[in-house]
Amino acid sequence: MKFDETLNNDLKIIAAGIDSFAEDLTEQGVDVINVDWQPPASGNPELISLLQKLQNK
Amino acid sequence: MLYTNIIRNTYYDSLTLMRLSSNLSSLKGVKQAAVMMGTKLNKEFLKDANLISDEVLQASPSDVCICIEVEDNSFVKSVSETIDDFFNNMHSQKDVIRRPRSISKAMDNMPDANLAVISVPGIYAAEEAKKALRAGLNVFLFSDNVSLDDELMLKQEAEKNDLICMGPDCGTGIINGVALGFANKVHRGNIGIVGASGTGIQEITVLIHGLGEGISHAIGTGGRDLKKPVNAISALTALKSLKDDEKTKVIVFVSKPPDKEIEEKVLMELSKCGKPVIVLFLGSNPPNELPQNIHWAKNMEDVAKCAVALLKDEEIPPYSIEDGINKIEKSRIKDEIEKLDKNQTFLRGLYSGGTLCDEAIFILAEMFSEIWSGHNVGSGVKELENPFASVGHSLIDMGEDIFTRGKPHPMIDYGTRISRMLDEAEDEEVAVILLDVVIGYGSHPNPKEILIPTIKKIRESGKQSNRYVSIVASVCGTDIDPQNLEEQTKALEQEGVLVFSSNAKAAYAAGLIANKAL
Known part of the structure; x- marks a missing residue:
């Protein structure tokens, strides 16, 4: 949704990373999905770079 | 072992x-x-x-x-x-319901999502933000350690699709009354803010709330947005949105001084927005000519007062920090001065908020011939060779990377600051310790619980050495924040801390105490 339209709509949020940020949003009554985020390719830099190249193809 | x-x-x-x-x-x-x-x-x-x-x-x-x-x-x-x-x-x-493992999977469950809040480690952040933008989401990117090239790529991707990328390194936002990252709970209202500064946005929003008005939106851009390579892409998107937003009647723009070319560009856009604007480029002087709708503020308290006056269609009141300190406060400052020994002359500022620290430095630089800072702020302020050891009047932003490597930010964990407070209080030449206490979402759940025992220790040790150290603070927060402004303030005051309603006043008062001149 365009940003200026977002300013006139209820926020619907997808959160990835620090859990307490998503918890604070839930406490504020916001509709939020907290992604169970894990580093891609177990954090292996070579594999990540390879994956990115494949995705950008 | x-x-x-x-x-x-x-x-x-x-x-x-x-x-x-x-x-x-x-x-x-x-x-x-x-x-x-x-x-x-x-x-x-x-x-x-x-x-x-x-x-x-x-x-x-x-x-x-x-x-x-x-x-x-x-x-x-x-x-x-x-x-x-x-x-x-x-x-x-943890939820018993299985959580989606990726942003795209989460989109399957929430196809009408309109914002991604991303705070994964920096090395993965650009990739996740790119996925979110390509899925049509606006992005609040809290993560730092994102390269300038990636920042530019993300902001261009957002701009192309009429989206915004707030950040990287965006600490604070309030969109439609929702606090994002480190932000305070404030009334909703008609003042909109664009800021390349986290605690700058926090201080201004809480002061506006304290003056009885509220915030339409406070849009963070990340600290590098006003640097030349990024070209203020997010700031200009935010400005355009606030210009068209019916709820926003007054616009505030706050950041550290931008690159000159960017400053001109931003001022040009602000001049065309058709709404009253208050600009604060911390520590920077106004250009020779300012467009008619733009008011240049001196500090964050000045910003809040101007914004409220303009909103009420009132004349902007003349501003001086000194005039804002009331009789009771003056008498308490006098009492503090009287408790000090002759050789106690130095001020030590221990900050958790970067912009709050910079604001205090600029205020105190006008009161003292020599101020030392733990980081480079320019404007003739000297930089400490070793930020772990204070010299003369020193102000330290303890949220700087050198203090937070492997440790939580001082707004969350007071450990490093407390130990520094105890050290500074032992210095016989120290007259006053100046603090910011930032509350709100993201921050420590109850700072008074940590600060009170430390202050008691300082008082006890002072009694034994027959020496008193003044402690001055401001609490950046509101009466509706989870930690509650009044509770925090009262607890600190009970221990003899001089608590002021703004960082500007606290810095000025601490300066008066160290100067022993009221």
């Missing part, structure tokens, strides 16, 4: 791990503790801290490394029980 525990193939965010690290550090028999993911950078930190072992060296970036130096074997049991309790408690709190 070193105790190491590796949890394989499990990711926890850095705040969670730092919370465990704090719990472990406070245990009896624990000399130091660090809990981190096994990345290359973290291993370097653990090596520097003498917490490295073969097991840690072999750990992968997706393994949690728990590294503790204990006095002897007898303390291992309590350490291992604390670790088990922490994770058991976390798992019992």
Whole structure:
């Protein structure tokens, strides 16, 4: 949704990373999905770079 | 002895791990503790801290490394029980419903999502933000350590699709009354803010709230947005949106001084927005000519007062910090001065908010011929060679990287600041310690619980050496914040702390005390 339209709509949020940020949003009554985020390719830099190249193809 | 525990193939965010690290550090028999993911950078930190072992060296970036130096074997049991309790408690709190493992999977469950809040480690952040933007989401990117090239790529991608990328390194936002990241709970209203400064936005929003008005939206851009390569892409998107937003009647623009070319560009856009505007480029002088709708503010308190006056269609009142200090406050400042010895002349500012620290530096630089800072602020302010040791009148932003490597930010964990407070209070030449206490979402759940015992210690030690150290603070927060402004303020005042309603006033008052001149 365009940003200026977002300013006139209820926020619907997808959160990835620090859990307490998503918890604070839930406490504020916001509709939020907290992604169970894990580093891609177990954090292996070579594999990540390879994956990115494949995705950008 | 070193105790190491590796949890394989499990990711926890850095705040969670730092919370465990704090719990472990406070245990009896624990000399130091660090809990981190096994990345290359973290291993370097653990090596520097003498917490490295073969097991840690072999750990992968997706393994949690728990590294503790204990006095002897007898303390291992309590350490291992604390670790088990922490994770058991976390798992019992987790949703029973399986959470999606990616932003795109989450989009399947929430196809009408309009914002992604991303706070994954910096090396993964650009990729996740790119996925979110390509899925049509606006992005609030809290993560730092994102390259300038990636920042530019993300902001161009957002601009192309009429979206915004707030950040990277965006600490604060309030969109439609929703606090994002580190932000305060404030009334909704008609003042809109664009800011390349986290605690700058926090201070201005809470002061506006305190003056009885509210915020339509406060849009963070990340600190580098007003630098030349990024060209203010997010700031200009935010401005355009606030210009068209019916709820926003007055616009505030706050940041450190931008590159000259960008400043001209931003002022040009602001001049065309058709709404009253208040600009604060902290520590910077206004250009010779200002467009008619733009008011140039001196500090964040001035911003809030101007914004409220303009909103009410009132004349902007003349501003001076001095006039804002009331009779009772003046008499308390006088009392503090009288308690000091002759040789107590120095001020030490220990800050958790970067913009709050800079604001105090610029105010005090007008009161003293020499001010030292822990970081480079320009404007003739001297930079400490060693930020861990104060000299003369020193102000330290303890949220700078040098203090937070492997540790939580001082707005979350007061440990480093408390130990520095105790050290500064022992310096016989110190007259006053100046603090910011930032509350709101994201910050420490109850700072008074940590600060009061420290202040009591300082008072006790002062009694023994027959010396009094003045403590001055401002609490950046509101009456509706989870930690409650009044509760925090009252508790500090009961311990003799002079608490002011703004950082500007607190800095000025601390300057008067150190100067012993009212």
